Amino acid sequence: METGSPQDTGPAGTQGAAKTRDAAGTQGAAGAAGDGPVWIALPPGLLKMRRLLLVVWLGLISLAAGLVPGLLVGPAWAAFALPPLALMVWGWVMIGRNWRSWRYAERADDLLISRGVLWREETVVPYGRMQLVEVTSGPVERHFGLASVQLHTAAAATDATIPGLDPAEAERLRDRLTELGEARSAGL
Amino acid sequence: MTAPEAAGDAGDAGAVEAPEATRTTGAAETPEAARTVGDAGATGDAGDAGAAETPDTAQTAHTYGAARTAGNPEAAEVAETAQTAGDARAAETPDTAQTAHAYGAARTSGNPGAAEASEAARTAGNPEAAEAAQTAGNPEAAETPKTARTAGDAGAAETPETARTAEAGNGIAERRLHPVTPLRRAWAPVAVVIGWAVHDPDGAQRHLTRLDTTTLLIGLAVILPAAALYGFCSWWFTRFAVTETELRIRTGLVFRRTAHIRLERLQAVDVTQPLLARVAGVAKLKLDVIGTDKKDELAFLGADEARSLRAELLARAAGFAPETAHEVGEAPSRQMLRVPPGVLAMSLVLSGATWGSLAAALVVPPVLWLATESVWTVLAVALPLLGAAGASSVGRFVGEYDWTVAESPDGLRLDHGLLDRAHETVPPGRVQTVRIVEPLLWRRRGWVRVELDVAGSSNSVLVPVAPREIAEVVVARVLPGVTVPERAALSPSPRRARWCVPVWWRGYGLAVTDAVFAARSGLLRRSLALVPHAKVQSVRMTQGPWERARGVADVCVDTGANKTVRARLRDAAEARELLEAQAERSRTGRRDARPDRWMA
Structure with a gap:
């Protein structure tokens, strides 16, 4: 057959x-050896979607994490918004790398x-x-x-x-x- | 769903979901095919009026697409039924509804027999037949012995007891299970009552004191006939028939279920006899079909009937002509290996799992008692532990007692069990992986245990314990053309792999021969997994960050039995070559492999 x-x-x-x-x-060209296969990458739509989802969710979380302690306890406690924001930046990069792979x-x-x-x-x-x-x-x-x-x-x-x-x-x-x-x- | 719609949908879906069915498409694209779709739609409508009530119709509509693209023996088969339906006016059988739909199938089928059957099918598509199909919507009509009377002349019912309903003229006799079958569920209500009593002892006692003789008698008078009726119905409405290509099982009074098992897809047929069944002289027939989680089984049959049915099914599955399949009988077998009870007991004594579970069962409960002093906690922990210890020592001894491996043309026969006897068959050519396991303490005696994976089957032990040389002979029988690679022939992982998996990296090894992919793992309990190239479904290479730093990678081959064999910690360049080469071998290996119907 x-x-x-x-x-x-x-x-x-x-x-x-x-x-x-x-x-x-x-x-x-990078991954191919010899007469190598024709690699096809993913279209950018997936990257866009994942990043948008990431920004929306982590944006909401960091807003909540910043506003609630910030308003209830004191302005300094709004720093709780930073970890989700850092996570968002890290995720942004990671999603890009993963998508490229x-x-x-x-x-x-x-x-x-x-x-x-x-x-x-x-x-x-x-x-x-x-x-x-x-x-x-x-x-x-x-x-x-x-x-x-x-x-x-x-x-x-x-x-x-x-x-x-x-x-x-x-x-x-x-x-x-x-x-x-x-x-x-x-x-x- | 109306038939024309179904035709459209199923046509698409069929193309995607059943690549095998569409293999021999050929004629399906002819304009005629288009016409038959229309026709089938018409007959479908006519049939729908009555047949739509039967759950079968929906199913039929689905198979329609696959049938249209033919090559599917089922389609041809249905078309044959259509022929007989046209001839013998036996259109009262529910199959007629199917026939009307299968009309298109015959047209486009590559099967020459089916082509002529399509003529008959057209007559089946006639208004008269369609009307008959309407009556077919009534399950009772199909159930009445009248069907048998109208069932053509070809001696449809040799034995009126077993073949009460015969499909028209085909000589396909439907049979029933052994009459003791209903009793197998007899313990269930008792178990429910006991379970309730244990769960709620106070309530049970209260109810018991309230119970007097009259209520008890009335209760019994209601429950006993009801149970008897249920048992009788479940027995009466369970039937099976062996056709040329299928085993058909019909069950259920309210919720009907019809299983058509393609014999060529049958992986193995096992006969098991639990203790009570042995006393009653009956046996259970278990059918392993790939891709089904739930096993179809025929429980119970007479012990001799089960054995002869197994022989017949295997003979048919192996490709013997249908006429001779009856007479072939049980294929002759030659004993290859028999495990003496002493050796089995010794092997269990020498295996770590036995001692591990025993030690756990003996040590953990006292420690828990000292820690908590709560009887319930100790019991809750100790009982499962004791159960595990029992299962791994006594249970294994009882299950693997008198393990016999015999060679026969339809596969290896495994017979074992002290109390429950099981007779299993491992067809050659259907074994996906074989593992040769060598626990630490067996090594001095040169013993090994052989495990195997057959797709869709639960058999996992081929040889519980045997000297290596004999075990290798058995392996060579179950994987034709394979010799187990020598220990020296396995190439070890590179030395730098020790940073990834300290010490144990020495256990990994790999050998690829013309026939198998052999990967070894384990240091104390060595295990060598063999996968024939023809059984490799996909190949993967994985590499974690730590492995990449050391320049090593894992190669995994996936087999149809949902088992993955990993060759761990290979040199990265070698792994990449292996990935390519293994995919190539997987493709070509299949071409050279023996056919599934290994006696055809």
Whole structure:
């Protein structure tokens, strides 16, 4: 069943790359070895969403932590607002780093997903092993025009999720993965 | 949900969710297929009028999409039923409703048999048949023996007792469980009463004193027939049938449940006999199917019937022609290994878990008593500890007593148990991982324990204790073409890994051969995990900050039995190569692997 030819991935790969930012290409060069895969980075929507959520929640918390003791006890106690603010700044940077670390590549026979800054993880899922491809999109994600693609194999430990994709790209990926999975289906 | 909608939805969903079903799509894109969708919609509507009440309809609508894309034996199967439905006018069976929906399936199916069946299906789609389908909505109609009478001529009921309802002309005889089955739940009401009495002793006593003979008799007069009726109904409405591709189990009077188990997806069939069942001469048949948390089981069957049914199921699953599957009988087996009780007892004495749990059970309660002097606290802690100690020593001895491994064409047979006898079968080619475990104190005697993971199965011990050489022979049988790598063949972690995992880093080792990925771990209790390349579902490389500083990384391979085997602390460059190579081997390994139907 290994009829997959590299040409298959050609158009789709470039199409996918074209849809995302140019940065994808330059980023990919770092992790690729030899004839390396074409890495595709996540679109900036996810970064925007996570940072906005972070600012909104920690902003509210720091407001509460600053105002309540500040008004009840004394102005100096408003310093309680500082830790959440520091956390917000730290989170802002961390979310950026984490977002930059996410990338995926469709190769002829398998899908690569690489992520993580401190704890790095790189997953390889052969197309033939995919049981199910899922596109999910929660209310917040939908508001930001995002969708995530999740691959399921027969192994529950396979944690192959690509979050924060453009819905069109997510659907393209889903269809493409399904198609490739059929062509290379290998059961259990 | 109306059928045309279902067709649309299911068509999409089917494409995504059932990659396997859509493998042989082929004809599905023809304009004809489009037409059949419309037709099926029409028949679906006609059928809906009556059939919509049956819960099956919703299910059918779902399978419709998958069926449309064919390649799915179920679709072909249903189409066959359709044929018989058209012929034998046996449209009273609930299957007809299914038939109307499955109409499209036959059209687009790659199965030549199904194609002709579609003709019949079209007749099933006729208004008459649709009307019949309406009557099919009435579960009673399906239940009446009338069905058997109209059920074609092909000797549908060889034995009227067992095959009361036969599906039209197919010779698929539905059978019932052994009549003692209802009694297995007889203890439940007693247990409830006892539980209530223990929970609330004062209340129980008060109620008991109020109880006089008349109320007791009236109570019994109400409860006994009710219980008997319940038992009888649960027995009467549980039926099973073996078809060419499936085992069908129907249960439930109010909430009906129909399980169709694809035989080719059957992982293992176990026959177990709990103590009481042994006395009554019955046995339980457990079916392991991948991806189901809840196990389907047939409890209880006559002991001989269970054995012959297991033989038949395994023969069919193994790909024997359906006509011969009956006669094949139990495949001949050759004993490979038998664990003597003395060795088993000695191995338990020498294993740390036994002593650990015993020590905990003996030390912790007195210490607690000194600390708290509260009887309840001590009891609450001591009882589970004693239970654990018992389970790890006596329990294991009783469960693993007389452990016999025998080789047969349909897999390895495991028979064991002192009180409860269990007969398990481990089909070759379905084993996902094998672990060879070597506790510290067994090493001098050269004993090992072999554990295994089969997807969808709970069997986890292959050999409780055996000399290494014999165990390796068994492993080679269960993982065809695999030789267990020598200790020297395992490459250790680099020395710098000692900063990540002090001392224990020496325990890690890895060997990758043509057939398996073998990772060792543990220093005192050594464990070597073997994963055939064909069973690797995905490969991961993980690297924490501390590991990155030392230039090492872990490689994990995930298998279908929800087990992950980790090769820890490999050199980072080696790990990256391993990641690539392992993914490649996982793909090609499958191509070279033996087929699932290992006797076909």
